Amino acid sequence: MAEQDRPGSSFVSSTRFRLIAAVVVLLMAGVAVWWWRTRGQVSTDDAQVDAHVTQIAARVGGTLLSVPVHDNQEVEAGTVLVQIDPRDYEVALAKARAELADAEASATAAQSSVPISATSASSGVSTAQGSVEQAQSVVQASEKEIEAARARLSAAQARLREAEANATRTSRDVERLKGLLAKDEVAQQQYDAAVAAAEGAKAAVDTARSQIAEAEANIRMSESRQVQARAGEQQAKAALRTAQTGPEQVAATRARAAAAQARVEQAKATLAQAELNLQYTTVKAPARGVISRKGVNPGQVVQAGQTLLALVQTSDVWITANFKETQLAEMRPGQKASVEVDAYDRTFQGHIDSIAAATGARFSLLPPENATGNFVKVVQRVPVKIVLDANQDPEHLLRPGMSVTPTVYTR
Numbered sequence: 001m002a003e004q005d006r007p008g009s010s011f012v013s014s015t016r017f018r019l020i021a022a023v024v025v026l027l028m029a030g031v032a033v034w035w036w037r038t039r040g041q042v043s044t045d046d047a048q049v050d051a052h053v054t055q056i057a058a059r060v061g062g063t064l065l066s067v068p069v070h071d072n073q074e075v076e077a078g079t080v081l082v083q084i085d086p087r088d089y090e091v092a093l094a095k096a097r098a099e100l101a102d103a104e105a106s107a108t109a110a111q112s113s114v115p116i117s118a119t120s121a122s123s124g125v126s127t128a129q130g131s132v133e134q135a136q137s138v139v140q141a142s143e144k145e146i147e148a149a150r151a152r153l154s155a156a157q158a159r160l161r162e163a164e165a166n167a168t169r170t171s172r173d174v175e176r177l178k179g180l181l182a183k184d185e186v187a188q189q190q191y192d193a194a195v196a197a198a199e200g201a202k203a204a205v206d207t208a209r210s211q212i213a214e215a216e217a218n219i220r221m222s223e224s225r226q227v228q229a230r231a232g233e234q235q236a237k238a239a240l241r242t243a244q245t246g247p248e249q250v251a252a253t254r255a256r257a258a259a260a261q262a263r264v265e266q267a268k269a270t271l272a273q274a275e276l277n278l279q280y281t282t283v284k285a286p287a288r289g290v291i292s293r294k295g296v297n298p299g300q301v302v303q304a305g306q307t308l309l310a311l312v313q314t315s316d317v318w319i320t321a322n323f324k325e326t327q328l329a330e331m332r333p334g335q336k337a338s339v340e341v342d343a344y345d346r347t348f349q350g351h352i353d354s355i356a357a358a359t360g361a362r363f364s365l366l367p368p369e370n371a372t373g374n375f376v377k378v379v380q381r382v383p384v385k386i387v388l389d390a391n392q393d394p395e396h397l398l399r400p401g402m403s404v405t406p407t408v409y410t411r
Contacts, residue, residue, distance in 0.1 A: 060277050093271070
């Protein structure tokens with residue numbers, strides 16, 4: 001019986017060996033096929049969909065009149081998202097326009113005064129110089145007149161002295177002849193002639209004295225006119241000095257005109273800012289996207305810079321894949337990639353757009369600092385941006401934050 005069982009046992013052992021060998025061969029073949037098919041491919045499950053998320057904020061403050069959008073609503077670029085009460089800004093705009101009109105009027109008046117000031121300054125100098133010359137000629141004429149009057153006074157004084165001498169002599173002749181007449185030593189006719197001569201001499205003295213008085217009066221009048229002429233000369237010189245400041249006055253007028261023009265530019269800037277503020281009361285979508293996190297309602301008062309809602313641009317999405325640093329050796333921008341999305345049973349095609357310049361840990365709020373070295377080396381991950389090819393997501397199914405599994409073909 002034992003001898004009969006030996007051939008059967010050998011057969012069973014042989015069959016088992018063949019099965020094991022077949023399984024091993026199949027496993028090795030499967031591993032070989034897997035290696036062949038996956039060689040040159042790098043994948044990671046630490047990846048998600050990204051997109052531009054714009055926080056829409058108010059540029060100006062005020063009361064909200066309307067918020068004509070809802071959460072998860074798709075809007076086009078230029079769609080009105082929020083309307084702020086514009087009445088305060090309309091009043092500010094009207095005020096800015098009035099201030100600009102006033103500034104322009106002032107600038108026009110200041111500009112027109114510049115040529116007038118220049119002409120007045122030029123003519124004022126000429127007139128003042130003429131007045132100075134005229135006053136100087138009057139002063140010179142008064143000086144000559146005084147000299148002539150003093151000369152006449154000297155001549156009158158000389159005539160007075162001569163007349164007084166003649167009067168004294170003739171008076172003495174009368175006294176002498178009067179005694180001789182009493183003794184009948186001279187003729188009556190001779191005595192009468194001496195008396196007439198004495199009276200003529202006295203008349204000559206009176207005439208000379210009146211001439212002296214007239215000459216002195218003329219001198220006083222001439223001196224008075226000279227004082228007046230000198231005062232007029234000083235006034236004319238002062239007017240000339242004032243007129244000679246004409247260039248400075250013209251420069252001051254031009255400076256006032258420039259300041260008025262600067263106020264015009266300032267008023268224009270204020271008007272432009274008022275127009276912008278009025279435009280900012282209507283908040284519009286900057287691009288196509290989906291409304292998210294709407295946190296305001298009509299009647300609410302908002303401040304400048306306050307976030308109103310978020311706009312997610314689902315038409316422009318990409319994949320941020322955090323590959324291990326050991327997987328980057330053969331990865332280059334432009335290499336093809338396929339993206340499997342957990343939410344959908346489909347694969348999207350794309351390519352590597354760029355590789356980040358630093359690991360994700362470096363962009364964290366508290367980047368790690370290890371001055372003593374790594375006791376346990378931790379493999380870091382580097383963000384890689386993968387852009388989908390055209391027309392891969394026409395329905396805009398991908399949403400930021402979705403988990404995906406990208407595979408990059410390095411060969």
